[in-house]
Amino acid sequence: MSIEPFNRLVKLAARAFYDDITKGDNPSKNTRSDNRGIAVVVLDALTRRQWVREEDLAKDLKLQTKQLRRTLRFFEQEKLIAVDHRKETAKSAKIYNSAFNDNNNYYVHSANGNGNGSSINNGGNGMGDDKVKMHTHSYCCLDYAQIHDVVRYRLHRMRKYLRDQLDDKNKIQEYLCSDCGKKYNALDVSRLISMEDMNFHCERCNAELVAEMDNAGEGAGEGDDNARKRSREKYNDMLNRMEVQLKPLVEQLNRVKDLAVPELGSLQAWEARALAAARAANGGSGGDPRANQGFGTRMPFVGEPKIEVAISGVDDTGGSIAAQNGNEPIKVLPPWMIKQGMKLTKEQLGELKEEPMDGSLDPLGSSDDKKKAVTEPEDSKHVQEEFMKAYYAAYIKREQETTVAASDAHLSSTERLVGEKSKRGDNDDGEDVEWEEEAPVDENTSGNFKVDLNVEAGVSEEEDEDDIDWEEG
Amino acid sequence: MFFHIILERNMQLHPRHFGRDLRDKLVAKLMKDVEGTCSGRHGFVVAITGIESVGKGLIRDGTGFVTFPVKYQCVVFRPFKGEILEAVVTMVNKMGFFAEAGPVQIFVSNHLIPDDMEFQSGDVPNYTTSDGSVKIQKESEVRLKIIGTRIDATEIFCIGTIKDDFLGVISDPGATS
Numbered sequence: 013m014s015i016e017p018f019n020r021l022v023k024l025a026a027r028a029f030y031d032d033i034t035k036g037d038n039p040s041k042n043t044r045s046d047n048r049g050i051a052v053v054v055l056d057a058l059t060r061r062q063w064v065r066e067e068d069l070a071k072d073l074k075l076q077t078k079q080l081r082r083t084l085r086f087f088e089q090e091k092l093i094a095v096d097h098r099k100e101t102a103k104s105a106k107i108y109n110s111a112f113n114d115n116n117n118y119y120v121h122s123a124n125g126n127g128n129g130s131s132i133n134n135g136g137n138g139m140g141d142d143k144v145k146m147h148t149h150s151y152c153c154l155d156y157a158q159i160h161d162v163v164r165y166r167l168h169r170m171r172k173y174l175r176d177q178l179d180d181k182n183k184i185q186e187y188l189c190s191d192c193g194k195k196y197n198a199l200d201v202s203r204l205i206s207m208e209d210m211n212f213h214c215e216r217c218n219a220e221l222v223a224e225m226d227n228a229g230e231g232a233g234e235g236d237d238n239a240r241k242r243s244r245e246k247y248n249d250m251l252n253r254m255e256v257q258l259k260p261l262v263e264q265l266n267r268v269k270d271l272a273v274p275e276l277g278s279l280q281a282w283e284a285r286a287l288a289a290a291r292a293a294n295g296g297s298g299g300d301p302r303a304n305q306g307f308g309t310r311m312p313f314v315g316e317p318k319i320e321v322a323i324s325g326v327d328d329t330g331g332s333i334a335a336q337n338g339n340e341p342i343k344v345l346p347p348w349m350i351k352q353g354m355k356l357t358k359e360q361l362g363e364l365k366e367e368p369m370d371g372s373l374d375p376l377g378s379s380d381d382k383k384k385a386v387t388e389p390e391d392s393k394h395v396q397e398e399f400m401k402a403y404y405a406a407y408i409k410r411e412q413e414t415t416v417a418a419s420d421a422h423l424s425s426t427e428r429l430v431g432e433k434s435k436r437g438d439n440d441d442g443e444d445v446e447w448e449e450e451a452p453v454d455e456n457t458s459g460n461f462k463v464d465l466n467v468e469a470g471v472s473e474e475e476d477e478d479d480i481d482w483e484e485g
Numbered sequence: 486m487f488f489h490i491i492l493e494r495n496m497q498l499h500p501r502h503f504g505r506d507l508r509d510k511l512v513a514k515l516m517k518d519v520e521g522t523c524s525g526r527h528g529f530v531v532a533i534t535g536i537e538s539v540g541k542g543l544i545r546d547g548t549g550f551v552t553f554p555v556k557y558q559c560v561v562f563r564p565f566k567g568e569i570l571e572a573v574v575t576m577v578n579k580m581g582f583f584a585e586a587g588p589v590q591i592f593v594s595n596h597l598i599p600d601d602m603e604f605q606s607g608d609v610p611n612y613t614t615s616d617g618s619v620k621i622q623k624e625s626e627v628r629l630k631i632i633g634t635r636i637d638a639t640e641i642f643c644i645g646t647i648k649d650d651f652l653g654v655i656s657d658p659g660a661t662s
């Protein structure tokens with residue numbers, strides 16, 4: 013599926029049809045913002061992008077969002093672009109930015125262990141925060157299949173119009189009385205018809221009418237004929253010029269005719285694909301130094317329920333473990349995982365730690381670490397929902413046991429964590445990690461145990477509650 | 486094109502109808518007066534579908550007739566330029582042919598008939614292709630496009646074309662029989 017010929021088609025069409033378009037209902041009023049040519053610029057920019065948020069595009073093009081939006085609305089009406097609107101939190105928008113501005117579709121977001129104030133706050137506020145700051149964002153991309161059709165249809169209409177004019181196709185036939193010279197047209201004939209011979213007769217002299225021919229140069233109305241001839245010449249000329257000027261476009265259309273049309277799909281589908289691609293890329297670059305530096309990969313939300321997946325590396329503190337992680341190839345997240353993850357993240361505020369995913373989703377705060385550490389080895393083996401049930405069962409059981417020895421466990425948790433396949437809750441810093449996968453690194457392992465900021469107090473009872481919430485979510 | 490619209494009309498009713506059935510009489514008279522008529526503005530009134538309201542009657546001086554303002558729902562048919570219609574051919578002559586789509590009369594002049602169709606005079610004048618495969622004569626059904634309308638206060642007359650894609654004969658009684 014080559015996109016290049018279609019991009020060329022878009023560019024040619026843009027120059028052919030949208031070069032002198034001025035958007036806005038009252039172009040005369042805002043003379044100072046002459047946006048002729050903007051249409052071409054915008055279309056060209058879209059050929060270099062896929063789904064893009066309007067604000068980002070505006071920024072890239074150094075246009076005002078309003079102006080760009082007007083142009084995009086126009087293109088939407090022209091059926092050149094597909095548009096999608098979505099409600100997002102300010103945070104997710106930020107993530108989208110960091111993710112999609114990267115050309116490689118390799119979404120890197122620094123989710124360092126130290127964390128910054130904002131992420132901590134987000135963690136603390138929980139889902140309430142999500143709800144509060146919802147903004148509707150618009151995304152757009154070229155709709156190649158439709159563009160192909162639209163351009164062809166437009167050419168067809170142009171040609172047809174000119175040819176019809178040349179053929180006098182919709183001309184209303186005129187009739188002439190050969191005796192008195194009175195003229196009639198086809199709209200009058202209902203009362204001109206004679207029942208005797210079924211032909212048209214003059215109202216005045218009852219002579220039979222004759223149809224006035226186009227090329228009947230002689231007779232009445234020479235001025236008309238000249239005018240008609242001129243208009244014929246005009247249309248003929250226009251037709252010829254059109255064929256010449258639009259030749260590149262037509263040729264490109266022919267070239268593209270049998271090619272598979274690039275299909276970006278809906279915004280969600282596209283994002284999901286980008287997500288997978290990013291993961292794959294991430295896996296391939298497991299040894300990427302960035303991984304060691306505590307970079308994480310973030311993916312934009314998929315769909316309404318939000319998913320944020322971030323790979324958080326290890327802080328400075330957990331350096332050795334981070335290295336370990338970095339070397340581990342990251343598995344591609346199976347689709348079902350994403351769904352579950354969404355729910356979880358929603359509950360939790362959406363910060364996830366992504367690393368190799370094992371099927372264990374642990375949104376829990378780090379305060380629960382010890383418990384998790386205990387249960388996690390089991391988790392990682394489970395898959396899908398079965399896993400969830402089993403996990404909960406085991407977890408609750410565990411909880412009961414552990415609550416008793418909570419304080420002790422706390423201290424000992426770090427040791428347990430070390431080397432464990434999956435650890436959750438390494439959010440020492442209240443970092444973004446919500447979702448840990450297989451071998452998440454715990455900062456705890458490094459010996460710095462910190463209370464998760466998500467949890468207000470490190471009390472064991474509270475932890476329990478948190479866990480329960482999570483399960484329900 | 487058909488429209489379902491509400492129209493209003495002042496109905497004059499003779500005093501002999503005043504009684505229990507006044508309303509029925511009023512409606513019956515309305516149907517008789519209105520259905521099948523044509524107004525330049527709304528087109529042909531095809532059928533009355535319901536009475537919206539009947540206002541207070543006003544007795545007219547001297548006659549005893551009472552005028553009721555009646556609002557009624559009705560289906561109207563109004564042809565538009567560019568509209569595609571299916572019509573039955575009613576008459577063919579060398580200038581073209583006439584066809585009817587319900588109450589609307591349409592004339593298709595011979596230069597708006599495809600060039601490969603020639604006029605054949607005779608008992609049954611018709612337009613026929615050179616190979617005889619397509620024939621337009623009385624009772625033929627054609628699909629045509631309206632390219633002009635003349636709307637008078639009481640009459641609508643259209644001219645149409647069959648010289649375009651997908652237009653022309655849609656069934657030919659001569660061919661089937």
Ligand SMILES: [Zn+2]
Binds near residue numbers: 192218
């Ligand atoms: Zn005359």
